[in-house]
Amino acid sequence: MNARVAGVTMLLALSATAVEAQDPRLEARLPAAARAAVASIVEQARAQGLPTEPLVQRALEGASRNSSAERIQEAVRDLAGRLHRAQSVLGREASEAELVSAAGALNVGLDEADLSRLRSAAGGTPLTQPLVTLADLLQRGVPRDTATSAVLAFLRAGVTADGYAQLRRSVAHDIRQGASPSSAAHTRAQGVLLERRPPPRAGVPPRTRPSPPRGTGDRPLR
Amino acid sequence: MRDPEWEAIEAELKRDVPVDPVAMRLVMQRVREAVVPPWPRRAWQWMVRPRRISVSPVGGLLSAATFAALILFATRAGTDLATGGALPADAIAGGAAAEIQDVQFVLVADDASEVAMAGDFNDWNPGATPLGRTGVAGVWSVVVPLPPGAYLYAFVVDGDTWVADAAAPRAPENAFGGPTSIVVVGEEL
Numbered sequence: 001m002n003a004r005v006a007g008v009t010m011l012l013a014l015s016a017t018a019v020e021a022q023d024p025r026l027e028a029r030l031p032a033a034a035r036a037a038v039a040s041i042v043e044q045a046r047a048q049g050l051p052t053e054p055l056v057q058r059a060l061e062g063a064s065r066n067s068s069a070e071r072i073q074e075a076v077r078d079l080a081g082r083l084h085r086a087q088s089v090l091g092r093e094a095s096e097a098e099l100v101s102a103a104g105a106l107n108v109g110l111d112e113a114d115l116s117r118l119r120s121a122a123g124g125t126p127l128t129q130p131l132v133t134l135a136d137l138l139q140r141g142v143p144r145d146t147a148t149s150a151v152l153a154f155l156r157a158g159v160t161a162d163g164y165a166q167l168r169r170s171v172a173h174d175i176r177q178g179a180s181p182s183s184a185a186h187t188r189a190q191g192v193l194l195e196r197r198p199p200p201r202a203g204v205p206p207r208t209r210p211s212p213p214r215g216t217g218d219r220p221l222r
Numbered sequence: 223m224r225d226p227e228w229e230a231i232e233a234e235l236k237r238d239v240p241v242d243p244v245a246m247r248l249v250m251q252r253v254r255e256a257v258v259p260p261w262p263r264r265a266w267q268w269m270v271r272p273r274r275i276s277v278s279p280v281g282g283l284l285s286a287a288t289f290a291a292l293i294l295f296a297t298r299a300g301t302d303l304a305t306g307g308a309l310p311a312d313a314i315a316g317g318a319a320a321e322i323q324d325v326q327f328v329l330v331a332d333d334a335s336e337v338a339m340a341g342d343f344n345d346w347n348p349g350a351t352p353l354g355r356t357g358v359a360g361v362w363s364v365v366v367p368l369p370p371g372a373y374l375y376a377f378v379v380d381g382d383t384w385v386a387d388a389a390a391p392r393a394p395e396n397a398f399g400g401p402t403s404i405v406v407v408g409e410e411l
Contacts, residue, residue, distance in 0.1 A: 025345060057342040057374070058397065064346040065384070065398040075397030093271050097372035097406065104394030104404070124272035126409045128372055135394035161409065168391055 029060055034069035038076050050083045051096040054103075082106045089115040090127070101131035108138045114148050121155040130155055133164040140172060141181035150189035163192045227330050231389055234328045234361050241324060245351045245366040248344050249322065253369060322367045323407050327377075327387065329353060332360035334379045341375025343368055348378040370408030376401060 023042065026035055038059045042052045055076050062072035086102035087094060089112050094102070102115055118127060118134075130151045137147040154163060167188055174184035258264075277285065329337055337353040343366060344350040353362035374393045377385040386392065386401030393402035 029345075054342070057346065058395070060346040061340075061374070061402075062398050064340055064348060065400055067398045071398065078397065079395070093267055097370070097409065100372050101404075101406075108394040123274050125274060128406050128409050132372065132391050132404055132406055136391035139392045139394060161406075 023056055025056060026059060029063045030072065031063070031069040034059070034062075034072045037073045041073075041076050041080050045080045045083065048084060048087075049092055050080065050087060051099060054083065054096065054100050055080055078107075079103060085112060086115065088112070090119055095126065095128070097128040098126060098131070101128045101135070105131045105135045105138070108135050109144050110134065110138070110148070114144070117148070117152060118155065121152050125155065125158075129161050129164045133168055136168050137171060137181075137185055140175055142171065142185040143182050146182050146185050150185055153189060153193060157193055157196055159192060159196065163196070167192050227388075230330055230358050230361050231328050233358060234356050234363050235326060237356065237363075241365045241367055242351055245344060245364070248350060249367050249369065252343075253322070321408055322369050324365050325368050325405060325407060326363060326365045327353070327375075328356075328389065329362045329377045329379075329385065329387065330360055331362060331377075331379050331385070334360075334362065336380055337362040338378045338381075339364065339366070339375055340378055342371075342373040343375070348381070353377070368405075368407045372404060372406050374402050374404050376403060 023039065026039055026042075030038060038055075042055050045055055046052050058079050059072055059076050062075055067075075082103035083099050085106055086099045090098060090102055102110075105115070106112075118130060122130065133154075134147050134151045137150070138144060150167070154167070167185075170188040170191070171181070171184045174188065175181055179187075259267075327339060331337055338348045339351040339353065340346045340348040341351075351364060351366060353364040355361075356363050374395060375387070377387065379385055384400040387403035387405075390403040390405055393404040395402060
């Protein structure tokens with residue numbers, strides 16, 4: 001019995017050592033107490049077909065910020081779990097950037113159903129910019145429904161990266177000026193969408209502009 | 223109403239600045255070390271990825287005619303188009319290098335004596351990418367060549383103060399309690 005326990009312990013120690021040797025950056029920068037656990041999480045992620053570089057970078061970030069070994073392990077494990085959730089919705093063809101931004105969005109309040117709706121609306125369009133914008137809006141206090149509706153409307157309208165950047169900047173500006181996050185996001189999203197419409201032709205009366213948002217502005221955008 | 227800080231950032235973004243050689247070396251090293259999946263997997267990923275294509279009727283007709291002519295030519299010449307061939311490794315590396323974009327980062331920090339960047343592109347090494355003073359007082363800047371991707375980063379002021387980039391989206395990762403920003407490079411919508 002003792003020999004069997006010793007054998008298993010030795011095997012585990014050897015495998016941990018082998019795993020630890022996978023990435024020299026982890027060995028060089030991480031607290032000793034975190035190396036084996038982080039390397040093991042990275043290897044499990046690799047076996048699942050997940051991108052591993054974001055996990056290594058989170059660990060290195062923790063080391064640079066002088067975080068504890070426990071905090072680093074927890075952060076890397078949490079990110080690996082969210083990357084797995086993101087990949088289960090977006091599929092294995094999703095790029096590393098899409099998975100990283102999706103995992104981030106899951107961290108600030110989005111769920112798998114939201115991700116699935118975004119994937120459907122995007123078709124083959126990359127989702128990184130939309131997800132980064134969505135996560136930025138959520139962190140600025142924009143309600144999830146409002147932020148998700150805005151980004152879905154952008155995807156359906158084929159808004160470019162500049163449009164997403166314009167939305168982020170103008171919403172941040174409006175909030176600094178005292179606007180509510182909800183009305184700022186709703187109004188600014190409508191503004192970007194209106195700018196994309198072609199100018200009215202001669203002899204054709206222009207469309208009526210939508211009324212300004214009242215209250216929470218949680219209505220879906222059209 | 224004009225914001226002086228934004229005006230300073232805008233002025234700096236319009237100015238040409240030299241590329242940071244340390245960051246360039248790190249990025250090129252990363253590109254060389256990048257593991258390229260075998261060509262059958264790349265080809266399969268390319269084939270199964272959905273795309274939205276816009277084409278005019280005339281363009282569609284021309285494309286169809288060209289495709290039909292190619293099929294006809296290949297059939298007559300006895301050429302099997304399906305065999306194709308993998309791109310040589312040097313061509314792949316060249317393609318990846320060609321997609322690298324110079325990204326300028328600017329921070330307004332009036333009282334700072336040194337500013338650096340740490341992020342996913344330099345292994346979060348604050349010593350790898352220092353920012354230089356610009357012609358505008360209190361404005362620091364650096365240009366970092368980056369391959370396509372999403373990168374988390376933060377500025378490090380005077381070696382110990384972590385600062386987010388006010389001009390960039392907030393990164394949705396805050397496991398370590400500090401402010402973090404995110405930049406997306408090379409994604410066409």
